[in-house]
Amino acid sequence: MAEILKFIDLTRHFERDNYLLQASGVLAEGSVLAVRGPSGSGKSTLLKMLARLLAPNGGGMLYRGQDYSSISPLEWRRRIQYLSQKPVIFGGTVEQNLKMPFSLSMISRDVFFDWVRADEYMQALGLSAEMLSQEAQTLSGGEAARVALIRALLIDPEVLLLDEPTAYLDENSRKRMIAVLRNWLQSQPFRAIIIVSHQPGDILELPGLMFLDLAASSAGGNLI
Amino acid sequence: MNYTYIPISNLQLILSVSLVIITGLVSALFRLGMLKSLLWGSVRAFLQLTLIGYALTFIFKNNQLYIIVPVILLMCLIASREASRRVGKAPGKPMLVSFIALTASTFVVGLIVVMLVISPKPLYSAQVMIPIFGMILGNSMNGIALSLDRMYSEIESHIDEVEQLLCLGATPWEAVRNYIKKAVSAGMTPTINSLMVVGLVSLPGMMTGQILAGMDPREAVRYQFVVMIMIAAAVAIGCLMIVGMSYKKLFTDDMAIVEGLRKN
Numbered sequence: 448m449a450e451i452l453k454f455i456d457l458t459r460h461f462e463r464d465n466y467l468l469q470a471s472g473v474l475a476e477g478s479v480l481a482v483r484g485p486s487g488s489g490k491s492t493l494l495k496m497l498a499r500l501l502a503p504n505g506g507g508m509l510y511r512g513q514d515y516s517s518i519s520p521l522e523w524r525r526r527i528q529y530l531s532q533k534p535v536i537f538g539g540t541v542e543q544n545l546k547m548p549f550s551l552s553m554i555s556r557d558v559f560f561d562w563v564r565a566d567e568y569m570q571a572l573g574l575s576a577e578m579l580s581q582e583a584q585t586l587s588g589g590e591a592a593r594v595a596l597i598r599a600l601l602i603d604p605e606v607l608l609l610d611e612p613t614a615y616l617d618e619n620s621r622k623r624m625i626a627v628l629r630n631w632l633q634s635q636p637f638r639a640i641i642i643v644s645h646q647p648g649d650i651l652e653l654p655g656l657m658f659l660d661l662a663a664s665s666a667g668g669n670l671i
Numbered sequence: 672m673n674y675t676y677i678p679i680s681n682l683q684l685i686l687s688v689s690l691v692i693i694t695g696l697v698s699a700l701f702r703l704g705m706l707k708s709l710l711w712g713s714v715r716a717f718l719q720l721t722l723i724g725y726a727l728t729f730i731f732k733n734n735q736l737y738i739i740v741p742v743i744l745l746m747c748l749i750a751s752r753e754a755s756r757r758v759g760k761a762p763g764k765p766m767l768v769s770f771i772a773l774t775a776s777t778f779v780v781g782l783i784v785v786m787l788v789i790s791p792k793p794l795y796s797a798q799v800m801i802p803i804f805g806m807i808l809g810n811s812m813n814g815i816a817l818s819l820d821r822m823y824s825e826i827e828s829h830i831d832e833v834e835q836l837l838c839l840g841a842t843p844w845e846a847v848r849n850y851i852k853k854a855v856s857a858g859m860t861p862t863i864n865s866l867m868v869v870g871l872v873s874l875p876g877m878m879t880g881q882i883l884a885g886m887d888p889r890e891a892v893r894y895q896f897v898v899m900i901m902i903a904a905a906v907a908i909g910c911l912m913i914v915g916m917s918y919k920k921l922f923t924d925d926m927a928i929v930e931g932l933r934k935n
Contacts, residue, residue, distance in 0.1 A: 498838060500927045520926040525840045535835035553840040602839065 448475040448655075451511060451639050452497070452527070452606055458505035459492055468492055469506070472659045474606065477632065479640045479653040484661030490643040491532065493661070494608045497641065498529035521553045528604035532611040532643075534595040536586060541594055542579040548602050558602050568597040571627050573620055588615035593624065600631060607631075609642045613649050625652050676885040688713070727801065734797045743804045747774045750812040757820045762929045763920025768913060769815055776909035777807045784901045806877065806898060807905045810862065814906035815913045818858030822914050825850035826921060827932060834928055843922040851914050858910035862903050869899060 452474040459468045468489035474480050482490045495501040497508065499520050508515040515523065537544055545565055548554045569576065572593040578586075586594060592615045599607065607628070613621045632638050632654060644650050691713045698705045730738055751770035758765050781804045785791070791799045826833060826847055836846040844851075869875060870892070874882075878895040882888050923929055 499925050500834060500837065501930075502923060502925060502927070521840055521842060524838055529838045531831070531835070531838075533831070535831045537832060537835075548839040551836075551839060551841045551845050553842070598839070 448477055449511070449637075450475055450509075451637070452641075453509040454497065454506065455508075456506035457493065457496055457503050457508065459489065459496060459501065460504050461489070461492075468661065470659060470661060471506075474639045474641060475655070476637050476639055478655030478657060479632070479642060479650065480657050480659055481650045481653075482641065482643045482659045482661065488661040490661060491610050494529060494610050494641065494643060498527060498608055499523055500529065525553055525602070526604055527606040527608060528599040528602070529608040530595055530599055530610060530612060532614060534588070534591040534615070536583045536591045536594065539583060540579065541574075541581050541583050541586070544583045544594055545579075545598050545601060548598060554602050561601065565597065565601060568600060568627065571630075572597065572623050589617065589620055592616060593620070596624065596627070600627075605637055605639070607638075607640045607642075609640060609644075611643055611645065613644060613646055621646065621649060625649050629653055677883070730801065731798045734793075734795075736795050739795060739797045739800055742801065743777070743808075744774065746805060746808055747777060750808050754812045754816040755819065757816065758823050761819075761823050761917075761920075762931045763917065765819060765917065768916045768920070769819065772815055772909050772912035772916065773808065773811055775912060776811050776905045777804055779908060780901050780905040781807050784897060788897055788901075802877075803898075803901075807902060810902040811905045811909040814858040814862060815909045817861070818854045818910040818913055819917060821857040822850060822854035822917060825853055826918075830928065830932065837926060837928070843919065843926055847918050847921070851918055854914050855910045858913075859903075859906055862906045866899055866903060869895070875899070 450473055455471050457470050470493050472480055482493060484490050492501060496503045510518055537547055546560050549560045574593055613624055616624060632640060642650055695706050695709055698709060730742060747770060751766055751773050755765035755769040785800055785803055786794055789799055829850060833846045875895055877898055878891045881891040881894060921929055921932055
């Protein structure tokens with residue numbers, strides 16, 4: 448399996464509690480890398496560095512063998528989609544939220560909004576078509592998390608960086624989301640996921656699973 | 672009808688202080704704790720205006736560009752400090768950006784008005800340039816301060832949305848454009864409102880001053896119209912420049928939000 452994303456000694460220094468996060472890992476096509484570690488070990492920070500939302504203090508990242516500094520951040524984020532722990536929903540209806548990325552120059556250049564896929568994802572995640580006209584700000588946390596995932600999937604990324612994607616979901620919705628992620632991963636050979644989750648049951652159902660453990664203190668993370 | 676200038680004598684000036692006493696009594700009666708500030712403010716206003724009266728007399732008498740331009744630049748510097756005061760801890764250099772925006776908008780509009788509309792002789796008349804530039808500057812300063820403050824507060828309170836837009840592939844401009852529009856609108860609203868109600872609700876200070884100084888009101892309104900249009904133009908240019916230059920400072924070279932603005 449070809450390597451999509453590789454990060455080597457990716458480092459971030461937390462001055463607040465004098466903590467050093469240092470992690471290395473390799474993400475291959477069709478695989479899932481689950482990041483584990485106690486609270487405050489830097490799991491979310493690692494995902495944000497991989498999304499290039501936070502600058503690392505050291506180390507490097509390679510996307511398909513190419514150094515990240517030679518790839519535009521827009522192109523990078525187009526390929527590597529980060530979903531934060533707290534789903535972010537914009538003003539307007541659910542439909543407007545799903546279509547929103549297609550008003551951006553980078554996305555509208557090479558992807559079109561696909562109603563069929565949007566409908567498939569909504570059904571698979573247990574969201575009714577009537578919800579499309581609902582004001583998105585009135586969604587529950589679980590509904591917002593599912594809409595945010597669909598919005599990310601519709602722009603065809605290659606890598607998903609998921610920070611606690613099932614945190615706001617009930618048991619049934621959790622199973623649906625894991626099934627959608629599994630199908631998404633297996634439907635194309637070039638896709639991969641990095642996930643942070645406190646629900647071991649969720650991630651164990653995902654294919655090609657590997658773990659990255661982050662230590663509680665200043666030691667670095669190691670790929671197991 | 673003769674229009675004459677009515678001078679204010681020293682006695683009349685002292686009489687005006689009675690108004691300060693009334694305000695002071697109100698403050699003392701309701702225990703507002705403002706008496707000290709009120710007295711100090713009145714003393715400062717008197718001293719500052721007296722000094723500027725002498726300074727302007729000196730500048731007008733000499734009427735040299737090498738005096739006029741530094742004076743206007745000094746006014747721009749003071750105004751830019753005031754405009755950026757509320758966002759002092761913002762990323763980048765808000766005071767420098769304010770200075771550039773204020774100086775550029777003031778000089779562009781001021782020079783057009785002085786050179787092409789009023790056309791005094793000589794063209795660089797201090798008696799025309801300093802009051803005109805001062806009026807532009809005062810209004811631009813308020814517009815810029817409002818825009819800048821609104822831009823930072825809007826973006827700070829919507830930081831998650833901005834970051835999410837970046838994640839979805841937005842450029843920094845695309846990520847903040849809605850907040851920028853609100854910021855420009857906030858800066859321009861007072862000027863547009865004053866265009867709407869001028870003459871109906873209030874007589875502007877300049878026009879009032881000219882009428883009190885003995886000018887025919889029909890002439891005074893012509894000046895006032897030019898002044899209001901030039902102020903609107905300067906505020907628009909200033910607000911657009913300030914947000915255009917400032918929003919970029921909120922992003923890193925990697926098109927991510929600068930650390931000072933992040934919550935975590």
